[in-house]
Amino acid sequence: MSAPVFLAEPGALAGYDAGSVYLLGGTEGRHAGVVQRRGAGERVDVVDGAGVRLVGTVQEAGPDGVHVLVTQRVEEPAPDVALVLVQALAKGDRDELAIEAATEVGADAVLPWQAERSIVVWRGDRAAKSRSRWQGTVRAATKQSRRARMPAVETVVDGRGLAARIRSVVDAGGAALVLHEEAAVPLSTVVLPTAGTQPRELLVVVGPEGGISAQELAVLTGAGAQAVRLGPHVLRTSTAGPVALALLAQRLGRWDAP
Numbered sequence: 299m300s301a302p303v304f305l306a307e308p309g310a311l312a313g314y315d316a317g318s319v320y321l322l323g324g325t326e327g328r329h330a331g332v333v334q335r336r337g338a339g340e341r342v343d344v345v346d347g348a349g350v351r352l353v354g355t356v357q358e359a360g361p362d363g364v365h366v367l368v369t370q371r372v373e374e375p376a377p378d379v380a381l382v383l384v385q386a387l388a389k390g391d392r393d394e395l396a397i398e399a400a401t402e403v404g405a406d407a408v409l410p411w412q413a414e415r416s417i418v419v420w421r422g423d424r425a426a427k428s429r430s431r432w433q434g435t436v437r438a439a440t441k442q443s444r445r446a447r448m449p450a451v452e453t454v455v456d457g458r459g460l461a462a463r464i465r466s467v468v469d470a471g472g473a474a475l476v477l478h479e480e481a482a483v484p485l486s487t488v489v490l491p492t493a494g495t496q497p498r499e500l501l502v503v504v505g506p507e508g509g510i511s512a513q514e515l516a517v518l519t520g521a522g523a524q525a526v527r528l529g530p531h532v533l534r535t536s537t538a539g540p541v542a543l544a545l546l547a548q549r550l551g552r553w554d555a556p
């Protein structure tokens with residue numbers, strides 16, 4: 299069984315190499331030592347969410363946290379092509395289910411989208427609270443999937459903001475794919491961005507329960523996005539994104555890596 303993962307703040311693992319002892323304190327330390335009762339000799343990983351992983355064993359657990367003896371430091375590079383899930387706001391917890399699974403299959407960032415047909419609206423205090431809840435969901439999914447890199451949850455955009463993002467991504471050598479049930483081009487056949495001198499993004503746009511309107515689709519494709527068909531069946535907003543990301547991750551060779 300793989301080792302449990304605990305999250306440190308970005309930069310907190312600087313200077314720790316094999317043979318050093320890292321103190322996992324705060325909430326994560328209490329969770330490891332008090333809730334999970336991790337004991338001496340147990341294997342644990344500590345990651346900073348930015349690609350650094352300390353592989354180690356518990357030396358001791360005390361009131362100040364868990365002392366981890368580092369056996370290996372691993373630095374996982376950022377991908378050449380970043381997978382970004384553009385998830386339309388959805389009612390209930392369907393959008394959170396989507397970003398949870400997307401994190402587990404390899405999303406590098408999540409962009410909340412206030413689509414025309416989104417029933418849920420993020421404004422003012424609600425926007426800040428909802429984004430914070432999404433960040434918590436992504437954080438938990440990062441630990442569950444044993445990732446060293448935690449996807450960023452960006453600020454919500456409307457249709458105009460999304461179109462501007464698509465133009466920027468395409469101009470930089472990336473691509474944007476809009477999942478649409480009436481599209482003629484299968485996802486499996488689209489040309490994907492390749493590695494360049496700078497990291498590139500691959501946006502995967504998923505609509506809300508009511509779908510993407512014809513006007514929205516025209517605006518997004520006009521900005522440089524491509525409408526694609528995921529498969530023969532119509533998936534829910536909570537499942538379409540993760541399925542598409544999994545297929546794209548396979549095509550990009552991510553799932554062949556150790």
